[in-house]
Amino acid sequence: MARSMHVRRPATLASLAAELGVSRTTVSNAYNRPDQLSPELRRRVLETARRLGYPGPDPVARSLRTRKAGAVGLLLTENLSYAFRDPAAIGFLEGLALACETAGQGLLLVPANPEREDVAAVHRAGVDGFVVYSVPDDDPHLAAVLERPVPTVVCDQPDLADVDRVGIDDRAAMHQLAQHLIALGHRRVGVVCMRLARDRNDGFVPLSRQESAHFHVQRSRMSGLRQAFTEVGVDWASVPVVERFDHTIAQGASAAAQVLDRDPQITALICTSDILALGALQEAERRGLRVPADLTVTGFDGIREAEQAGLTTVRQPVLEKGRAAGKLLMEIGERTKPRTVTLETELITGTTAAEPRTIAEERWFGH
Amino acid sequence: MARSMHVRRPATLASLAAELGVSRTTVSNAYNRPDQLSPELRRRVLETARRLGYPGPDPVARSLRTRKAGAVGLLLTENLSYAFRDPAAIGFLEGLALACETAGQGLLLVPANPEREDVAAVHRAGVDGFVVYSVPDDDPHLAAVLERPVPTVVCDQPDLADVDRVGIDDRAAMHQLAQHLIALGHRRVGVVCMRLARDRNDGFVPLSRQESAHFHVQRSRMSGLRQAFTEVGVDWASVPVVERFDHTIAQGASAAAQVLDRDPQITALICTSDILALGALQEAERRGLRVPADLTVTGFDGIREAEQAGLTTVRQPVLEKGRAAGKLLMEIGERTKPRTVTLETELITGTTAAEPRTIAEERWFGH
DNA sequence: TTGAAAGCGCTAACAT
DNA sequence: ATGTTAGCGCTTTCAA
Numbered sequence: 001m002a003r004s005m006h007v008r009r010p011a012t013l014a015s016l017a018a019e020l021g022v023s024r025t026t027v028s029n030a031y032n033r034p035d036q037l038s039p040e041l042r043r044r045v046l047e048t049a050r051r052l053g054y055p056g057p058d059p060v061a062r063s064l065r066t067r068k069a070g071a072v073g074l075l076l077t078e079n080l081s082y083a084f085r086d087p088a089a090i091g092f093l094e095g096l097a098l099a100c101e102t103a104g105q106g107l108l109l110v111p112a113n114p115e116r117e118d119v120a121a122v123h124r125a126g127v128d129g130f131v132v133y134s135v136p137d138d139d140p141h142l143a144a145v146l147e148r149p150v151p152t153v154v155c156d157q158p159d160l161a162d163v164d165r166v167g168i169d170d171r172a173a174m175h176q177l178a179q180h181l182i183a184l185g186h187r188r189v190g191v192v193c194m195r196l197a198r199d200r201n202d203g204f205v206p207l208s209r210q211e212s213a214h215f216h217v218q219r220s221r222m223s224g225l226r227q228a229f230t231e232v233g234v235d236w237a238s239v240p241v242v243e244r245f246d247h248t249i250a251q252g253a254s255a256a257a258q259v260l261d262r263d264p265q266i267t268a269l270i271c272t273s274d275i276l277a278l279g280a281l282q283e284a285e286r287r288g289l290r291v292p293a294d295l296t297v298t299g300f301d302g303i304r305e306a307e308q309a310g311l312t313t314v315r316q317p318v319l320e321k322g323r324a325a326g327k328l329l330m331e332i333g334e335r336t337k338p339r340t341v342t343l344e345t346e347l348i349t350g351t352t353a354a355e356p357r358t359i360a361e362e363r364w365f366g367h
Numbered sequence: 368m369a370r371s372m373h374v375r376r377p378a379t380l381a382s383l384a385a386e387l388g389v390s391r392t393t394v395s396n397a398y399n400r401p402d403q404l405s406p407e408l409r410r411r412v413l414e415t416a417r418r419l420g421y422p423g424p425d426p427v428a429r430s431l432r433t434r435k436a437g438a439v440g441l442l443l444t445e446n447l448s449y450a451f452r453d454p455a456a457i458g459f460l461e462g463l464a465l466a467c468e469t470a471g472q473g474l475l476l477v478p479a480n481p482e483r484e485d486v487a488a489v490h491r492a493g494v495d496g497f498v499v500y501s502v503p504d505d506d507p508h509l510a511a512v513l514e515r516p517v518p519t520v521v522c523d524q525p526d527l528a529d530v531d532r533v534g535i536d537d538r539a540a541m542h543q544l545a546q547h548l549i550a551l552g553h554r555r556v557g558v559v560c561m562r563l564a565r566d567r568n569d570g571f572v573p574l575s576r577q578e579s580a581h582f583h584v585q586r587s588r589m590s591g592l593r594q595a596f597t598e599v600g601v602d603w604a605s606v607p608v609v610e611r612f613d614h615t616i617a618q619g620a621s622a623a624a625q626v627l628d629r630d631p632q633i634t635a636l637i638c639t640s641d642i643l644a645l646g647a648l649q650e651a652e653r654r655g656l657r658v659p660a661d662l663t664v665t666g667f668d669g670i671r672e673a674e675q676a677g678l679t680t681v682r683q684p685v686l687e688k689g690r691a692a693g694k695l696l697m698e699i700g701e702r703t704k705p706r707t708v709t710l711e712t713e714l715i716t717g718t719t720a721a722e723p724r725t726i727a728e729e730r731w732f733g734h
Numbered sequence: 735t736t737g738a739a740a741g742c743g744c745t746a747a748c749a750t
Numbered sequence: 751a752t753g754t755t756a757g758c759g760c761t762t763t764c765a766a
Contacts, residue, residue, distance in 0.1 A: 012743055023753045028745060037751065055514045060436060060493045061743035063427045064758050070491040071475060080468040084461035094451035101447040101478040104485075106492060108438060108475045111468040118471075124437040125473060126427045126493045147422045379759055390737040395761060404735065428759035431742050 011054035020048055031057055063126060071106035072096075072329060073127035075145055077135045080111050086247060086275065087303040089133070091318030092155070096131060098319075099326025112141040114198065119144040129329045131155060136198055136214035153329045155321055157216035166324045166341040170217050173314045173345040174224030177298060178270070180312075180347060182232050184355050186268040186296060189234075190259035191225065191241040192252060192280060193272040194218055200245040203258065207237055221272045221300065240266070244276065252279020253286075260287065267296060267356030274299035274306035274313055281309060281352065292354035302348060312353035315346045378421035387415055398424055430493060438473035439463075439696060440494035442512055444502045447478050453614060453642065454670040456500070458685030459522070463498060465686075466693025479508040481565065486511040496696045498522060503565055503581035520696045522688055524583035533691045533708040537584050540681045540712040541591030544665060545637070547679075547714060549599055551722050553635040553663060556601075557626035558592065558608040559619060559647060560639040561585055567612040570625070574604055588639045588667065607633070611643065619646020620653075627654065634663060634723030641666035641673035641680055648676060648719065659721035669715060679720035682713045 017024045022045070029036040030045040037045075049056070063069050074096065076083050083089045100107045105128070111121045122144040129151040135142050137158035145152055146163070153164045181189070196205065196213035210226070213219035226236045240262045244251040256269055256279060269284075271277035277299030281291060289295045299306050302315025324341050384391045389412070396403040397412040404412075416423070430436050441463065443450050450456045467474045472495070478488045489511040496518040502509050504525035512519055513530070520531045548556065563572065563580035577593070580586035593603045607629045611618040623636055623646060636651075638644035644666030648658060656662045666673050669682025691708050 013745095014743070024744080025746085025754085026752060029752085032745080041751085055516050056490055057745090058431075058743050059491050060427060060430045061758090062491070062745075063493055064425075064431050064743080064760085065745045067758075069427060069493060070488070071493075073473075080464040080474065081461045084457050084464060090451050090457065094448045097447040097451060097476060100476075101480065104478055104488060106440075106475050106477055106488065107447065108473050109464060109467075110473055111471055113468065121437070121471060121473065123423050124426050124429070126430055126436060126438075149422050380761095381759070391760080392738085392762080393736060396736085399761080408735085424761090425759050428742090429761075431744085431759080432761045434742075 011049070011052040013054075013057060016045070016049055016052060016054050019052065020045060028057065060126070069126045069128050070104075071108045071127045072100055072326065073108045073110050073122075073125045073130045073145075075110050075112055075122065075130055075132045075135065075141055077114055077133070077139070079113060080109050082247075083109070087305060088273075088301045088318050091303075092133060092322040092325075095319035095322025095324075096326045097322070099323045099330065103326070103330045105330065110141075114139070122148070129153070131325045131329060133325075134215075134217065137216060138198065138214050151329060153325045155325045158214075159216050162338050164328050164339045166321055166328060166343070167217075168316050168321075168343050168345050170220035171224040171227075173316070173347075174221040174272075174300070175228045176224075176347055177300070177312075177314055178225050178228030180349070181268050181270070181296065181298065181353065182228060184296070184353060186356055187229075187232070187234055188263070188266050188356075189229070189239060189268040189270055190263060190266040191222070191239060191270050191272070192255040192259060192276050193222060193241060193243050194247055194276065195245050196243055201243050202245055202251075202255075203242060204262070205241040205243045209243075210241065218272060225270060247273065247275055249275055249279040249282065252276035253283040254279070256280035256283040268353070269295060269297050271297065271299050274301040274303045274311060277311055277313065277352075278305060278309060281311075291352050294357060296353040296356065298353055302346070306350075307348075310351035311348070312350040313348050315348050317343050317345075378416070378419040380421075380424060383412070383416055383419060383421050386419065387412060395424065427493070436493045436495050437471075438475045438494045439467055439693065440475045440477050440489075440492045440497045440512075442477050442479055442489065442497055442499045442502065442508055444481055444500070444506070446480060447476050449614075450476070454672060455640075455668045455685050458670075459500060459689040459692075462686035462689025462691075463693045464689070466690045466697065470693070470697045472697065477508075481506070489515070496520070498692045498696060500692075501582075501584065504583060505565065505581050518696060520692045522692045525581075526583050529705055531695050531706045533688055533695060533710070534584075535683050535688075535710050535712050537587035538591040538594075540683070540714075541588040541639075541667070542595045543591075543714055544667070544679075544681055545592050545595030547716070548635050548637070548663065548665065548720065549595060551663070551720060553723055554596075554599070554601055555630070555633050555723075556596070556606060556635040556637055557630060557633040558589070558606060558637050558639070559622040559626060559643050560589060560608060560610050561614055561643065562612050563610055568610050569612055569618075569622075570609060571629070572608040572610045576610075577608065585639060592637060614640065614642055616642055616646040616649065619643035620650040621646070623647035623650040635720070636662060636664050638664065638666050641668040641670045641678060644678055644680065644719075645672060645676060648678075658719050661724060663720040663723065665720055669713070673717075674715075677718035678715075679717040680715050682715050684710050684712075 013027050017027045030042045108127050110125050117140050130145045132154045134156040156167045196218050210222045240259045242255040242258045244255045269280050280297045284291050284295050291297050299311045299313035306313050380394050384394045397409045475494050477492050484507050489508050497512045499521045501523040523534045563585050577589050607626050609622040609625045611622045636647050647664045651658050651662050658664050666678045666680035673680050
């Protein structure tokens, strides 16, 4: 860390006390308990402090003594900077920041590169608690967090026993979306999903990988889909499912291409996030497929960009999730059993889902 | 702060050492300098740690000892959560986060409510340095930061002597934009600008307030405008300038309405941010004014939403600013004079600026 | 390779 | 209203 113009480091509380000929307690009180000493003395203390360039009690030393850091740590799956590129993550952050500022707490973004296994940053974080956002259940950073003797709230995933948790019912939400598509008449579908595990697998996903996914959220959404379609007789093993490690529109487009190449007959492309779905829309347009006339596309999250695109999707209260996580963490009280907050979702019927053309044609021709 | 399932707090490095019958140094080394003790002993230490539920060296105590917190503090003008709603701020955050994660540093968002004067959060922040983003020059939080004995980098504003700084040449950029409008033929214009001081003033801005604005960036942009138009003989005192405290599209719209109500004859509405300009576009549409046929509208920042709207604006490298600020802060080296990084901007000629209709008409009628 | 000693700078009982 | 006494839990010379 650079030393700049504004660096000094001589005076401490003790040296100030010595200079003033008072005890350290008195100086401490001047800062922390103004009512514990005469206004006159306090004024003298503060003035001398200024003269000596004493910047006030050192926050770290104070933290050590009081056992309070005044900050909440946030652990994310992704590179720190990713959080600022994903609309859903941004919404979550906003909510969490809201809860923090209400409580007067700082928010420490912990650098946890998912590619490396460098857990040191978790160990070094001077925080009073952690919020863990959407990490895989086998993430070493998560393990490191859970070892720390501070309260922790997990958001979205993973679903751990013994840890406070806030999230939505991903399975039910996706099941509902699937039923919507089924009601429209879709039986031959394809899926584009987000990262299912820590290893990169940009391509088709066998059933085994779907079932063993380390990202609880994705596993649940897949399972909701599978159940709904299996219920109406679809052989899930024959449904093309393509996974993408990076969560971008471009990757959504290329994944959609992969699915459509494998089975051009599908009538609906179900994406497990809006970002991916936005990519799928691009790919559909590129191929001259009209949505929803030729192809139905759905997303998940309910981000603003999706709304603008008229995407049929599931809206989840991302901001509220962040706020709930923060509140849960900072709520006082000894508890014995973990708390779970499950927030509501809403199926958004946009303009990207309709009856499959084949059915419409069948009707048309009086089949 | 809540205590949850995962709270324990018995073992310390000392108790572990006692249990093992070794010195504290040895335990410390087991964590921090694995090469300083036999692998066998280290294994024993770590194993006993696990058994006793010792979570590893306390980060705060370590920080106190090493005088390193492993984190950078970020101070913003706004409520913490605001940072996640403003595209330009998000871009800045992304860049800063990038720099932090590269350096393995955490990023602490310091809660500094601009409405209250509660500086305590700044004092409590356990960080190795501060980045200050776009605060007014008389902000008490800023003063508190500068008192702390850690390096500080200011971004955008204010322009302080003796402090490292990164920003753009707001004056020159706005001057250039103004000249572009002047070249198109605009002489009768209105301005919508962001907050000029800490007090709320949603309305017209007299010259005195323009000149004494505590937000350096806004002051510079205004001054660039004023100079350019004064150069071609426009009486700046007669130009309607409307200020908005809250930086939202809705406020941009209402401010635009205020300007247009005051002088319906203006041919161009210059906004000092894209967000405000987006609002102005809305208001223009609401009034049935075609842009740019009936009214020219310009912004500043170059956010993606502006690009999509085809806004004529000035693009500034927001992400790069964040990264530069982070790098500057973390660059090692004793320095004596403050460093300044000035990044390049670019005039974006979109589809919202054109020759004023009056001129076109004059030409048309062979005036 | 391991240990002993000396604080980092502060706050919080408990006196006075 | 002010001072005394004890650490908070750790790292780091220096010595063995």
